[in-house]
Amino acid sequence: AQTVTQSQPEMSVQEAETVTLSCTYDTSESDYYLFWYKQPPSRQMILVIRQEAYKQQNATENRFSVNFQKAAKSFSLKISDSQLGDAAMYFCAYRTNFGNEKLTFGTGTRLTIIP
Amino acid sequence: GAGVSQSPRYKVAKRGQDVALRCDPISGHVSLFWYQQALGQGPEFLTYFQNEAQLDKSGLPSDRFFAERPEGSVSTLKIQRTQQEDSAVYLCASGTAFNQPQHFGDGTRLSIL
Numbered sequence: 001a002q003t004v005t006q007s008q009p010e011m012s013v014q015e016a017e018t019v020t021l022s023c024t025y026d027t028s029e030s031d032y033y034l035f036w037y038k039q040p041p042s043r044q045m046i047l048v049i050r051q052e053a054y055k056q057q058n059a060t061e062n063r064f065s066v067n068f069q070k071a072a073k074s075f076s077l078k079i080s081d082s083q084l085g086d087a088a089m090y091f092c093a094y095r096t097n098f099g100n101e102k103l104t105f106g107t108g109t110r111l112t113i114i115p
Numbered sequence: 116g117a118g119v120s121q122s123p124r125y126k127v128a129k130r131g132q133d134v135a136l137r138c139d140p141i142s143g144h145v146s147l148f149w150y151q152q153a154l155g156q157g158p159e160f161l162t163y164f165q166n167e168a169q170l171d172k173s174g175l176p177s178d179r180f181f182a183e184r185p186e187g188s189v190s191t192l193k194i195q196r197t198q199q200e201d202s203a204v205y206l207c208a209s210g211t212a213f214n215q216p217q218h219f220g221d222g223t224r225l226s227i228l
Contacts, residue, residue: 044219102148
């Protein structure tokens with residue numbers, strides 16, 4: 001079974017600075033997807049960025065980018081120019097590319113933005 | 116609406132009561148998922164539908180939990196004889212096809228007294 005580990009329960013960053021959230025995972029599969037979701041107090045999970053395991057290039061979405069290290073099974077999220085609206089719980093998630101599309105989530109990192 | 120709609124947003128029930136939680140997926144979305152999110156935890160998979168077929172229910176914690184999607188659109192998650200450990204946020208997500216990201220609703224917060 002796949003597992004996802006987020007070792008940082010809480011992180012804080014000064015507004016306009018850069019912060020990196022860590023995620024490691026365990027799987028025996030070679031083809032899969034990794035995701036970062038943001039969950040504000042409204043509870044809705046919002047997709048931030050996704051990475052396909054067979055792609056070596058790290059995904060980027062505006063101020064959000066990932067550092068995907070497949071051999072190390074590491075998938076960190078970098079947020080540049082942090083904004084107050086980035087404050088939320090961030091979840092790393094795994095999905096196989098075979099069959100069931102269910103997501104396996106980590107326990108989350110609460111990100112606080114300091115004005 | 117444009118997004119996944121869940122109702123009610125909050126539900127309070129006494130231990131032993133039955134509850135039903137509703138999910139309206141985005142129109143045309145084939146896949147539908149239910150997740151349970153305990154306080155301070157990440158969501159955990161409960162069950163998965165493709166159209167009206169329930170393809171995976173391995174995450175349902177007990178036979179008190181039952182989900183259906185009879186016409187391949189709206190889904191209902193039913194919990195019978197609720198217990199305190201059932202208190203959680205229940206999230207619904209839908210998707211268009213394989214390899215497309217899931218879209219989540221706002222969830223139902225269930226509190227069992």
